[in-house]
Amino acid sequence: MNSLLKNIRIVCVRPLYGGNIGSICRAMRNTGLEQLTLVNPNPDLDQIELRKMAMRSLPVYEQRVVVNTLEEAVGDCGAVAMTSGVDGFYRGHSVSPRECAPDLLDLARSKPVAVVFGPEDKGMGLEELEQATHLLRIPSHPDYPSLNLSQAAMLCCHELYLASGEYEAPQEQTDPADHRQRERMFDCWRDSLTDIGFCPEEKMDHMMRGVRRILSRGTLTENDVKILMGIARQTSWAAKHPLAEPDSD
Amino acid sequence: MNSLLKNIRIVCVRPLYGGNIGSICRAMRNTGLEQLTLVNPNPDLDQIELRKMAMRSLPVYEQRVVVNTLEEAVGDCGAVAMTSGVDGFYRGHSVSPRECAPDLLDLARSKPVAVVFGPEDKGMGLEELEQATHLLRIPSHPDYPSLNLSQAAMLCCHELYLASGEYEAPQEQTDPADHRQRERMFDCWRDSLTDIGFCPEEKMDHMMRGVRRILSRGTLTENDVKILMGIARQTSWAAKHPLAEPDSD
Known part of the structure; x- marks a missing residue:
């Protein structure tokens, strides 16, 4: 069977900084993900920073899909998980990436599943958050709860990778003594x-x-x-x- | 009681890039950590990149300790966890940050606990890894297992923060209906x-x-x-x- 991770789509809405997109590409390859969609990205995305951070994961960027609207990015998705940031109306209804990763992978059996991240400066708008099937909130300290975009993406990718069960932990080289x-x-x-x-x-x-x-x-x-x-x-x-x-x- | 997280020390050995150190400062503040020690950092650490990535977490950097050797950085620590990278002799004995976070926090009750990260290009040397009480291996995909330094640090900080039990998930605004x-x-x-x-x-x-x-x-x-x-x-x-x-x- 194909990996369910191949059916997970990372969607970045109006990203501003090339370094973050490069870091996200690397995080995706670190965790077995391949599908990257950019919604209306900054046309001046810093390509040098992007390549510096992507390292050997540049193919993920080269195979990206670029669209103009969130609807185009997730129209075929059976589930649309969005990071909800730290404030606002929806906060009380959000779940952590760890809680919801098994659910998202299960949904990825039938249709693509999107995990959506907002722009660095403002996060997702309320009208966009309303379209989510899952609202994600990454546990963080109240003194400074706002995560860097690519760090947030890594935590989500990592949870999906662990929940997929594809990781095989290295084994001790010999058996336990009797x-x-x-x-x-x-x-x-x-x-x-x-x-x-x-x-x-x-x-x-x-x-x-x-x-x-x-x-x-x-x-x-x-x-x-x-x-x-x-x-x-x-x-x-x-x-x-x-x-x-x-x-x- | 003071937070056990205050007794966790993030140690970066011979870091090369200011952007990574800035990102690590932010990851630390996102997860309630405060102690940052740099061992023999690159004297030309890019300060502009560092500030750009640190955002509001710059105080963590300003309160850093800089030393010349790993021994100075961790001499007073009751436990020294090191990220072991992806290859080498010790691989079979490593544990994931999630597995070992509760143990590290427990050890932080009596003495500082160090979580040590090697330089971006080569990771830690074998002679340094030998000094670890805990070898950490972050689960990652075999096609591209090498994580960016600050991403690796974030995953470790996040596990420690979750294991501390200090995070309070937002609550639904009303009770379940009966x-x-x-x-x-x-x-x-x-x-x-x-x-x-x-x-x-x-x-x-x-x-x-x-x-x-x-x-x-x-x-x-x-x-x-x-x-x-x-x-x-x-x-x-x-x-x-x-x-x-x-x-x-």
Whole structure:
């Protein structure tokens, strides 16, 4: 099956700054999105800034669609999500990108889904916001709630990408060690602490509980246990086979 | 209690571009963060770009700490999270900002916690990454996994802000309607559909199930129910009191 992300359309209404559009292109490629539509963009969009910020995502810009009105940009869309900014009538009805990303991806199964961003200076107008099926509000601090356009776009793209389930987290290179491997490793540590004379035998149980606590905070892999066991064994060996005679004084 | 976010320190190692630092300042203020430390920044950091991107967050930049080494930047930190980029030895041990944000905030109760970002061109060096207590990897698409520095910072700041629980989502302006209110509204709709002769009485049960389905997809508030009830009542009234005589033809 094709990725649902291919059916998500990022729509920028009356964008002013080329740097932001370039950053949005990069954010889109960082998150598997391809469709970019610009509604009535600033004719003097700074192309040098745009290219500088887009880096290797310039193909997204080159394949953009440019239209004159919001209606043209989203006419075929099954859902139209708009960022509502921080004030106004609709505020109480907005949802966060995280809350609504699964819904938008589900709707992208049948028709394109638009995520619409307003111009840098004023955001979307009320008449435009009225056309939204989903009003997005990005959680932000009340002292300075207004996000940069491309930052807002990145947060939305990132949520859609995570919700798509396409990201595969890198795996640990080896499996977790099993109980037997861990216990054998702790036995070696106990032996090595005895061999180096770290503490009297009657305090060893207490000391080993400390060592167990330190080494059990994360999941130990088979590789981890091999390293730890190797250190303990070599310590025991070295304690019995000094590399050099101690100084005579 | 003071916000734990005040104990989070954003550390930028050898940053090259003023625009990115300005964007990071804005992202920090958007998410309630204050501590910015720059390690050996480019002495020619573009101040015009920086101010343009920082907008009203310039105080974050003005209160920055500048040091020469990573050690100076994070020496007092109880945890040091670093973004590990996309390649290399440590990749298999990294966690996403979302996974580790609660842990970092918890650690910020006792000591400052650093979130460290490398330079734009090369990311952090291996010797630096070795000093991390947490390796962060931002989920991104394998076709173009490399994020812009300030976008990466925003995603991390945003996760910390959400995990802090300080964000209060805007509330619906009225409470959800109760069952009685909804049923009274549906009664009014049934009456009005009868009054306008929308469908024969024997099909009304079926039609009302459709109306219920359409109007029950989201939670109806008390205000919503008032609007819907008002429409139905006025419809019934209008059906019985035509505004004008129908045309004679």
